[in-house]
Amino acid sequence: MAIISTTSTAPTSSMEEVLKLPDGRTLAYSHSGPSDSKLVLIWFHGLFSVGDAANPPKPIRERNALFIAPTLPGWGNTSPTLPGKTFAETVVSDTLALLEHLRPQPSNDSLRIYVAGGSFGTVPTQIVFGAPYDRFPYGRHIVGMLLMAPFSPFREDVNYRKGLCWRDWISVGPLTRIVPGRMVQRLMKSALAGKVRDVASAEAFLQKEFFADMDEEEKARYAAWRERTGERGGGVPAKDGGGDGEERERVVGGIKEFDEEHARKPVVLALGRGDTSLRGMAKFLQESYKNVRVEEYEGGHLASAWSMDEVLEEMFTAGGD
Template identity: 40%
Template sequence: MAEVRATTPHVPYTETLLPLPEGRTLAYDTAGDPNSLTLVIFFHGTFGVGNASNLNKTLQAKGVHYVTPTLPGWGSSSARPSGVSYVDSLIADITSLIHHLYPDASSHTQLKIYISGGSYGSVPAQIIYGHPFDKFPLGRQIKGLFLMGPFSPPRHDPGFNEGLSWMNYIMVGTPAQIVPGRFVPHLTSVAMKPRFATPEKAIQAIREISFDRMDREEKEVLAKYVKEMGYMEGQYEAKFGLNAWRSVHNAWEGFLEVSDVIWSAWGFVPKEIDAEGLGRHVLVAASKGDELASNKQAV
C-alpha cells in the first residue's frame, strides 16, 4: 500500500491506494479517529474524488472514523473489471476497504457503519445500504444512511425523469439510455475536457457551474461556513475545482458510465427490503432549485 500526496498545493490532500485483486487499485482518504468503532463512509458525486480534508466539526466532536473512497473509474481508483457488474465490483471493493480498515469487522459486534452520499454518490450509498445481507454480511453493521440530493432507482421509479433538470435529463435521463454506445456521455466529455484540462481551468469551471449561480442568501451562508471551517479566501472553491481535475486527470471512464450505473440493477428492490434491513435509519436532505442534483426523488 502506498500513500500518494497530490502535487497541487492549493489545498492539502493525501490519498491512500489500496491494492485490490487483478491488479486494481482503490483510492481513499481518511480523517478522524482511525481507532473509532464508528465508521462513516461518504461517496462523492460526479467530478469528485474521495477527499476527507477539513473534517466537519460535528463529526470531529463525535470522534468518528471518516472515510471517503474514490469511486471506480474516477481519480486514482481503477475502473471496474471487464465483464463484472458495477454492483458486484462496488460491493467487493467496499468489503475489501472495510476489512482493510477493520480486519475483524465481520465479527466485531461493536462496529457501527454509517453510509452517506451526495447526488451521484447517493447511488453507491443506496446500493451498499440496500444490498441483501446474504451477499453483503457487513450490511448488518450499517446503522444509518444519509442521502443528499439523491437519485432514486429509475428501474423502480416510473417518475424518475420528472425531477431532473434539463441538463440531468439529457445526461442521465431516458435519452442517455435510448441513444446507444454511450454517445451522449462521449459527446459531453469531448465538450468538457478542455474545461478540466488543468487545475486552474477546473477551478474556474467549478466556480462558474456551482458557486457563481448561488443567490445572495446562499453566498452569505457559504461565506459563514467557509470562515468557520478555517478556509482562506478562494480556498474552498479551489478544493472542489482540484477535486474535479483529479477526478478525470487519469481517465474519463467514471464519467462515461454514470448513466449506465444509475440505470443498472442496483442489486435490490426497495419495496422488498425485509424488516431487518428497514430497521436502520435513513435521512434524506434536498436543496431548493438545485440544477446539479435531483429534487423530486428527495421529496
C-alpha cells in the first residue's frame, strides 16, 4: 500500500522484516515513514494478529512519523519467549533491540515516542510505557500512550473479573490461575484450533465474533472506516481476548508506584460503550493513571477502531504534537 511521500530521503518500508536478536530469537516487524523522523509511534497488535505498518492512519502520515509495528513473542514469525524469561521482560528487550536497530539514538536526540495498542496489545504497551529507564533507556523519550479497549494489570486490579461476560471469565478469569498445568489455556487452544484451521474458517469465526452483534450505528461507522481506509473485507483486527492469564497477571509493574516522570505522561483510553467486559478494567486504569483522558464510542470491542484518526489525534494532542 502506498505511503504518502515525505521530504526525507531516508528509506521507508512496509514489508515484514525479521531482526535477529541478541538472545538468538527472531523478531518480525513492519515499519513505514522516514527512519530519521523525530516522532515515532510504536503499535502493539492484539491476538490473532501480527505487526503491520503498511497503511499508517492519516495523523501519522501528516506528521511524517516513523510508524513501527512489531510482532509479539510467539506470534507470526517472532520467536516465543525463552524458558525462564517472562513475557514482560521479553517485550521490553525486544522493543529495545528494535529501536536500536531502526532508530539509533544520538546523545543530543530530541526524539519523541508514543506507544499504543489495542485490546491484548494494551498489555505490552503498558509494559513498555512503565519500564524502568535503566532497562529501557528509550523510555525517557516516551511522551504519551494510547490504550484502545484496554486490559488492566490483573495483579493490581483485584476486581478485574467483576463484570466479565461468561466467555471472558473463562478465558482470562480466575480459573486461568487456579487450575494447575495451564489446563484452561490448553483446552481453549484445542477448542480454537478447529475454528481457525484455514482462512475461510478463521474469517467465519471472526465475523461471527465481532460483526454479528453490531448495532446499526456501529455498522455505519465500520462502513465509513472501510471506505476511508480502502479495506475490502476482513482487514480488521480479531478480538484480542483470551490468552495467558498467568502472563497478564505479572506483565505490568505497579502503576501507583510510578516515579514522577512516568506518572505525568498523558494516557488516552478509548473504548466502546458496549464492551462490557473491559469497562471495569478501563475504569480501574482511569482511576490509576494520573494524567488520563477517556474517549468513548458507541459499539462493542472494536468500536474505537472505526474512529482511529480521531483517537490518534487525541493522543498526539495530549502529548503536545
